[in-house]
Amino acid sequence: MMTETARHPRLPTDTDNGLLVIISGPSGVGKTTITRGVERSFADSVFSVSVTTRAKTDADVEGVDYRFIDDATFDAMIERDELLEWADVFGKKYGTPRAWVEEQLARGRLVILEIDVDGARQVKEKLPDALGVFILPPSEEVLLERLRARKRESEEQIQKRFAEARREIAEAKDSDVYDTFVVNDDLERAMNEAVETVRLARRG
Ligand code: 5GP
Secondary structure (H helix, E strand, O other): OOOOOOOHHHHHHHHHHEEEEEEEOOOOHHHHHHHHHHHHOOOOEEEOOEEEEEOOOOOEEEEEEEEEEHHHHHHHHHHHOOEEEEEEEEEEEEEEEEHHHHHHOOOEEEEEEOOOOOHHEEEEEEEEEEEEEEEEEHHHHHHHHHHHHHOOOOOHHHHHHHHHHHHHHHHHHHHOOEEEEEOOHHHHHHHHHHHHHHHHHHHO
């Protein structure tokens, strides 16, 4: 995926190993933990920080988890074609800044996107070499239990997330966006499987 362009002149630390990895999965499936595990396993990995119009929570770090922006700023980014992809998730917008991803790929880095199925589809259309990884719960019952165990939301909100998760899983399975589905039956095992999948893709 390495290309030398006027915008990205080659640096001594650049390699030809650039790989874009998309990690998706419903909420409550352990996706973020697995993503961070993949990130830690590759010395040259970088995590793409998305922009979003959703409100920042106490658990979020500005500029690390997301860049929190308002609707007008988001719309201006779409207008200027600054987003590689974007999607509406639970009524809020989320998007991946394009220039940064392109530069990191040109430098030969392992670039990780944690995005939803809609966004993943857009990325695969533009960059078919991207590796798509979808994290699945061992069963629907387990997913519902995990959503409840987080104790973050009311039962009504949990049911909404559960329905959304089922829809997203069905959509992911029907699409040809994902190269691999990793079942998170055991966090350590699932993380190793995701890391090995990325390692193989990088060799290939
Ligand atoms: P949360 O608000 O819980 O952090 O994320 C909600 C959902 O938005 C997750 O499924 C996450 O993968 C997705 N998401 C986060 N960033 C992006 C992005 O840049 N683009 C798209 N399409 N989805 C995103």
